[in-house]
Structure formats: structure tokens, C-alpha cells
Amino acid sequence: MKIDVLSIFSDYLAPLELSLPGKARAKGLLDIAVHDLRAFTHDRHRTTDDTPYGGGAGMVMKPEPWGEAFAALEIAESDTIVFTTPSGDRFDQRKAEDLSARPRLVFACGRYEGIDQRVIEHAREIANVEEISLGDYVLNGGEVAALAIIEAVVRLIPGFMGNPESLVEESHSGDTAGLLEYPVYTKPPVWNGREVPAVLRSGDHGAIARWRHEQARRRTAERRPDLLAPSALADGTPIQRAVPGDAGELMTLQRACWVQEALANPGVHIPALHESLDDIRAWMGEWDTYVVRRAGRLVGAVRGRLEGPDRTAWDIGRIMVAPDLQGEGLGRALLEHIQDAAPAAATSYLLFTGAGSERNLRMYKKAGFRLRSDLATPPGAVVLSKPRRPNS
Template sequence: MRLDYVTIFPDFFAPLSLSLAGKAVDSGLLSVAVHDLRTWTTDRHRTVDDTPYGGGAGMVMKPEAWGAALDAVLPAPPARATLVVPTPSGRPFTQALARDLAGREHLVFACGRYEGIDQRVLDHAATRAEVDEVVEVSLGDYVLNGGEVAALAITEAVVRLLPGFMGNASSLVEESHEDGLLEYPVYTKPSSWRGHEVPPVLLSGDHGRIAAWRREQALERTARRRPDLLPPTATGTDWTIVPATRADAGELLTLQRACWLQEAIVNDDVAGIPALHESLDDVLAWLDEWTTYVVRVPSDGGRLVGAVRGRLVGDAWDIGRVMVAPDLQGRGLGRLLLEHVQRVAPPEATSYVLFTGAQSHANIRMYRKAGFRLRPDIAAPPLAVVLTKTRSRDQRIGSRS
């Protein structure tokens, strides 16, 4: 990934040479360049700002230097870059946006000062062939002196998601905001410190119980500190999970095509994804073979927004087609569907098994947080990975009642 920063304070970006970011630059994973905006001024005072049209307090950054700077820094077509503009009036910066930006090849940060950059600079940039998007982004509901601190924060959130950046990639799996919730409390050795004990469940070695405890703690912490992040089902709204019927087939076909088109893009594979090639008759056929559940929203006209299916294969409960409407992804519905399909497994099931795309990192994070483990020893479909989870005796007894 290439990162360019245009600023009137280049020294702000010295931290990019430190820690993991510095190592990533040394290894070639990142290419970083910092540019002084004043390089492109034309007067002897190197002026970058002027009074605002229409009056008012403060100064506005002039368009001439910015235009020349972007002419020099943006790539030559057909290469493209994303222009990131930190500003209090931008869209909120989220983990989802960090993941989006981590998928881009070239980010150019325009670090404004004073009252901001003349709007014409951004409007013109949006029309340029070498700019795929202008992303105005805010760290939060407060004002900084300039965009440099925000650019550094955005950079750290983005580049740590790049494959190969973190020494242990699994450390990215269980973090705040990755599934719409805050992270659960974490502990390390010693087990007793100044009269405070590590919760016994974490010492039990029972991965199923540990996963359930962590989920409960994440929900409780989120409810207490950030209730706005809770998924609708956790806040008492009207998502309902009900058994599917043959009348759902048309909506299921539409939903799975939307969901698996995303998977095809992520995994660079359209031909090898069966869900994209199924007909209505195919969906009707598997509805007869699988135990399937759908999620509807009564207040939205009964809209079908999610689904999941399971079937017994030997003594394993085979889980598939975990689907969530694109506009509701990242709000915890996928996790709720996964929990539900595990609860309804028949008593004979001693384990759960599922597969997902090898590059579907968001899916893998969700499954691992739910207690599933990657199984490279089990044959998987092309470009996919298999995950399994042992079913506890308590869960098997509970399914009988």
C-alpha cells in the first residue's frame, strides 16, 4: 500500500517510522511519503491561506497550492488513489471504514488547517480520473487544530489490517467493533493480583463456555458504555427468527445472490460459488433437505433480512448459508443467526462444521469469536476453509428439552 500525506507540518508524521509501521515500511509492505504543501506556493511568503468569502472568523486554505500539490502527488491514470480528508464535518470513522480503506492500494491524505480547505479543491478532485473517491472523515464530534493527528490515527487503524502487518494475525480477530460490539475484558498471568481474581471460566479450558462468557461480557459492556452499538435484537426491537417455508424461496434466492456476490468479489471467484448459480428450483430443493430459518422485520413490511440453515451429516451439524442483508451487516445479526442454528441442532450432533471463503476475513473473525477453529487438516472446497466446533454435553442435553 502507498500512503502520501500533504501537510504544512511534515514533522507531525515522524511517528510513521516507529514500531510496526516503521517495520512495515522497511519490509516494503508500506510505501510512505510526506509532502510540504508550501512547496507548491508561488509567493515569497509561501502563503497557504486567506480570509473566507462571505465573512466570518478564521482563515481558509487557498486552492492554488492544493491543486498543484494534488497534481504532483496523485498517480498518473490509469492508476487511481483515494483522497482522504480528515475534517470535523466528515463521515464518522469506524472499523468498517478502516477495513474498506485497507483494501485500497493508494491513499492520499489532505491535512487541512484553520477553517479547512477551499471546497473547490475537493469538488475538483472528485472529478479527476485518477481519484476513485474523496473520503471526508471525522474522528469524532470534536475539533482538532488540523488534520495531521487524525491522519495518523486513521493510518494506524487502516494499516494494522493489512495482511502481514501484524505479527500474529489472530490478534485482529477479537477486538472492539469487529462484530459491532465492544471487546470483552481481558486478563493475563498471574491469576490472582492484589485481591482480584481472574474469572474462573477463563481457567476452565472449556472453549465453548469461554466463548459464551466473552459474548455475554461484550454485550454487557456495550450496553453499559455504548448502547447505540447494540444490534436491534439486543435492544428489544422486532427482528424475529422463524422457520423457513417454501414461500420464502424467492426472497432467499435474492438474498443469497446479494450476499454471495460480495463473497465472490472478496475471494475473486464467481464460477466456483454454487449459491450464485442456483435457480429458484434449486432453492426449493434444498429447503426440503435443510433445516432453515429466516429473519423477518415486521415493522418493515415483514422484509426477509437474514437466513441460516443446518443439517445432520453423521454426528456433525453442518451449518451453511449464514446470510444477512447488505444494509444490516456488521450489526450482530450474523452472530445471532449462528447462535440460533447451533441451539436447534439435534441431540445426536456432537460437533458443528461449516466452511467459508479463504479470503472472507470478516466471516472467519465472526466464526472464531463464536468458538470455531480453522481446520486445515480437513479438505475444503476450492478457495475455502473449514471450521469446526465441539458441541458440549450441556448443549446436547438442552436440545432435548
């Protein structure tokens, strides 16, 4: 692979000479060249920026040096020019894998308020273009982003890593794509009173594989739930995390569902029927809430959060299905989803329902929940619980 980097601060790219990238260059696997954009200017001050048209703070990088640099590098249609910019597509492992298959990458490291847009338009006429952002924050320039992207990309080149199996087991990679990497341990077996998990010393490779996958899934659910693929109904409709804008529709759905509960439990006070829009917005900030939409309409929802003195009980609530869709299995799907969404700290599941809500009780008992007469309940309600299995 060949990589060129254009920057006005070429010293920023010195780390490319170090560690594995440097060794890859020595092996001939990688050809990296860093170019000073100022070399393509012609004034005494080697100017690469100017004030923006339309006014505003900051400076904008001029198009002329970039155009001359691209011409000097003899960029071909098969090459890819990467603009590192906070307004680009977010970089991830899938993008790293994609870029690692490209024959040549040319990184254009912007500074100040960015590069004149005409440079990007010109680049699209002569090569492939990728506008890439590391995340939702702003750096002083594109060099740090280019370094991160280059390291993520070149380590995927065949022959780059001494042990290619290590690539498969990393976060976001191989069979664990979408998951963070599981916890890792080495000798000694006991350190500072902390032991290596017994399963890792068991020699049972199947059990070890299962343990690692479960740990990866739990770590991802706890730290990066956004990485988990959304659950889906049988017809492919996704179950997605609720956003603040869903509050109004949740209020409408909630009232429709709990009118039915009120009819099944006459005389019982049902808080969900009396909540205001502000109440719903408030609890959405405290509960993990998921919704289902069909044809743009919010038709189902569920929520969960850790409760109890030791915060190990996953409290499941507000399982709601639009009245015209009840009986199609959506409630069961929501119940399964919210159990899967429980964080690693949860050791049990807990939920309440009306004592007269026979349909709900049948669904919960079929899902393994059992009545708990030993736990306090609001008037007219019953509480059910279910232990969380170690691998669930």
C-alpha cells in the first residue's frame, strides 16, 4: 500500500516512523511519504490560508496549493483522497477495512476553518474521495486524525501483524464485530487478591469462548449500547432506543394502553394514566426506553432500569402495544428485548402489573416470571420476578 500525507505541519507525522508502521515500511509492505503543503506555494510568506468569503471568524485554506500538490503527486482515478474533517462520515472499523483494500491513500490534512470547498469538488473529479471524522469533536488540524486512521488501516495489511489471529479477536472485529473486546488476563493467577476467572484456567475451550462472548456482550451493553444491533420483530421492524422527540407519542400510547388496564383493574390508581408530558420527559431521562415504529407511527414501547439497595434488579415497566396490534406478539418481543438490554450488574428481573390483568400475567408467566407475594406492591398490583441466568 502507498500512502501520501499533505500537511503544513509535517513534523506531526513523525510517529509514522515508529513501532509497527515503521517495521512495515522496512519490510516493503508500506510506502509512506509526507509532503509539506507549503512547498506548493509561491509567495515569500508561503501562504496557505486567507479570510473566508462572506465574513466570519478564522481562516480558510486556499485552493491553489492543494491543486498543485495533487498534480505533483500524479493522483490517479484509482487513488483515494481522504479529507480529515469534523463534518465527515464517522470513522469505524468497517471503514478501516474498506480503506485497507485501497491501493493508494492520499491524506489531506486541513487546518483553521477548513479547506476551500472547491478543492474537495476538484478532488472528486480526479479520484475517489472520503471525508472522514474521528468523532463529534474538533481538533486543531487533521494530522492527529490522519495518524489514527493510518494506524487503524495499515495494521490490516496482510503480513503487518505478527499474529493475524489477534485482529479477529479485537473490539469491533471478526466474529465479535459490533462488540467491545472481552476482559483479558495474564500471569500471575492471583494479583492483589484478585483472581483470574476460573473458566480461563479450566482448559475448556468451548466454555472459554462462551465466557468471552458473554463478557464482550455485557461490556458493550454497559459502555457502548449504541454499538449493539437493534432487536427486530419477525417482520424486520427494529426495536430502537427512544429519543426525546418520542415523548408526545409515548404519552398518547401510554394513555391508550392504560385505559385498558383501568378497565381490567377497576378502582385501582394507575399513575401512567395521570402523567403529564413533562412527567414522561423526566422519566425518559432516568430509564432505558425502547420503541417500535411502523409506517412512522409509534406502536410499542418498553423501559428498564436498575433498582434495589444494591442496584442489581432490572426493573421492567411500561410494556405498551397499540390496542389495534395487540395479540401479534409485539409485547413478547418487547419483553425479550428489555431483558437482553439489561446491564451486566443485573442479577434478576422485576416487573409489576395489575392483579386483574390476566393477559399480562399469562405472558409474564410464560416468559419465566413468577409471582412474589413476599415483596411489597402498590394497591391492586402484583409483582413478578425472574433470576437472570449467568449467560443471559
